[in-house]
Amino acid sequence: MNMQQAADRADEILDDVLGAIQPPVEWTHRPTMAGNCSTDRSRTVMTIISEQRRGAFLGLVDRHWKSKGFTFRATSKDKQAAYYVSPDGFQASVLIGWKGQAHFEVTTPCVEKSDVKPPTSPPHGRDYYNEPPTAPNVTSDFWSATTPAGN
Template sequence: MKLRALATTSLVILLAGCGMSGGTQTGGRGTMEPKMNMQQAAERADQILDETFAAIVPPVQWTHGSAMPGNCSTDRRRTVMTIISEERMPAFLGLVDRFWKSKGFTFRAASKDKQAAYYVTPDGFQLSVLFGWKGQAHFEVTTPCVEKSDVLPPTTPPNGPDYSKLPPTAPNVTSDFWSAKKTPAPSASPSS
């Protein structure tokens, strides 16, 4: 599983470097005219993640992941600490898919096993959601190439313990909805 997560992350980084983002301000090369710096881009990435997690109902517990600033881009990561059962993965991915599309983000690709999906925003930010070991969801937003600057850590506090400075931890929070092993009847919906 760790190998799959590493391979998926490598794919995202590779695609980011190859300009997968398409229609940006420089003719589709995955970079923007430097109208923002890396700190501003990181804040935009945080905003995307904040809005995404606010749309997940019932809410999940998450922690920040490590960031990897580059020469002209950076990323923000969040790791979900709520266990998402195999039966609930399609509903979770569907919720994220609908939300991101409602924001005007473009679907780019999905993994063959349907446990990872990739999107791009109109302003060139690349997004991914993927499932790893024990039903742990991982979110990443990679910024387009912008003006180089220092990048501060995210200001949004995690909604549970902060594992960001610890070795990777398996999901350890159970949700009556997201961790359930049975799929509800079609008319049922998450309520809390």
């Protein structure tokens, strides 16, 4: 496997988890970070995830990745980030940042060096790929609600 093929696999992981989030959120690609033998692909969610809904959001991601055979590795002290490894050795993470903005990242294993092209899947919402990062700016009746999920 070369770096482009690994980046494509990372995109599959990201497409899959973002497709599992219901109701859907708006997200955009972030620039690819290619190293000597690995690649990072990342996506930023532009939908505001309220403090009251963050646990539900992270729980959904946790259940989805575990259902795909991912191994849970760690969580941050504040419980706003979680780290996993896929069965084929890709490191995946989700974190909730400033103003309830979710970020996903997948780092590939070390593979044969090659050029890496930008992702080809269209973002869900506005494309911020070549723009500076911005705070989340999309409101969701579900994910941005200020009541706990299930109420």
